[in-house]
Each structure stands twice: as C-alpha cells, then as structure tokens.
Amino acid sequence: MSLFSYGFLRSETRDQNSRFIRIEENRLRSALRALLLEVEMDEKWYFEAYSDVRAAFKQGKIASAREHYVESGYFEDRWPRPMKVDSAWYLKTYPDIADGVRSGKFASAQEHFETHGFREGRKPSPGWTLLSDVPTRPQAGLNR
Numbered sequence: 156m157s158l159f160s161y162g163f164l165r166s167e168t169r170d171q172n173s174r175f176i177r178i179e180e181n182r183l184r185s186a187l188r189a190l191l192l193e194v195e196m197d198e199k200w201y202f203e204a205y206s207d208v209r210a211a212f213k214q215g216k217i218a219s220a221r222e223h224y225v226e227s228g229y230f231e232d233r234w235p236r237p238m239k240v241d242s243a244w245y246l247k248t249y250p251d252i253a254d255g256v257r258s259g260k261f262a263s264a265q266e267h268f269e270t271h272g273f274r275e276g277r278k279p280s281p282g283w284t285l286l287s288d289v290p291t292r293p294q295a296g297l298n299r
Contacts, residue, residue: 184230187229188225188226190286191224191225191229192221192225193286194224194229194235194285194286194287195235195236195286195287195288196220196221196224196235196236197235197236197237198219198220198221200236200237201220201223201224201228201233201234201235201236202220204233204234204237205223205228205233208220208223208228211223232273232274234273235285236288238268238273238279238283238288239265239279239280240263240264240265240268240272240279240280241279241280241281242263242264242265244280244281245264245267245268245272245277245279245280246264248278248281249272249277252264252267252272252277255267
C-alpha cells in the first residue's frame with residue numbers, strides 16, 4: 156500500500172472558490188490504509204473484543220487482526236486497542252459531557268467515550284492520537 160499524491164486524491168475536483176475538495180471514497184480509503192498500518196494495535200485484545208473478526212480469522216477469511224483493522228475495522232469505527240479515558244481531563248475538556256454525567260445521562264466519561272466520544276472524534280486523554288497512546292508533542296514548524 157502506498158500514499159498517493161495529493162493531486163491524485165483530489166482528482167482535479169477542487170472548487171477554485173473554496174477550501175474544500177472532493178475525494179472519491181476509494182482514493183481516500185487507499186490513503187488512509189497507508190496511515191493505518193502505523194496504528195498501535197493490540198491484536199490479542201482485538202480478537203477478544205470482536206468475536207466476528209476472531210471467527211473470520213479462524214475460518215481463514217483474514218490473515219490477521221491488523222489486516223482486518225486496516226481493510227475494514229477502522230472504517231467500521233472499531234478500536235485497535237483498549238482505550239482508557241482520563242476522566243478528569245475528559246470532563247474538563249468536554250463540559251457538555253460533564254453536564255451529561257452530572258445529570259445521569261452518562262454513567263462516566265469512559266462510558267461516553269465508548270458509546271459516542273470515539274465516533275465523535277473526541278480524545279480520551281491529552282495528546283492522544285489513534286496512532287499511539289503515547290502523547291504526541293508538536294514538531295517544530297508543524298504547529299498549524
């Protein structure tokens with residue numbers, strides 16, 4: 156798998172009067188797959204968490220948990236590893252969720268993240284990235 160050029164991804168569909176581009180889904184998926192190969196993965200946990208993937212592996216339909224995650228799992232909003240929420244940070248960062256926990260709408264920050272937050276693009280802890288649980292630091296010159 157390889158990362159394609161930006162021109163290929165946007166497929167010459169850029170509206171010159173807009174910051175937005177249109178990308179064909181198959182081209183976006185191809186580009187994302189190149190990045191997904193770098194995602195920190197707990198294959199044992201993945202098989203335990205997703206019995207359908209474990210069954211597909213045992214039936215020889217997939218070669219590994221990583222293969223499933225890269226080809227399908229990410230696009231199905233599956234997690235590549237367990238994710239622990241830093242509750243104090245999460246509730247401070249997302250006051251709407253803190254209100255939801257106080258009102259009883261959510262039992263905890265962890266519950267919210269598991270049921271809604273991950274799909275909404277919320278982070279479980281400061282500096283978190285899907286690539287790794289190790290917090291990232293901005294690189295010089297890339298803080299845009």
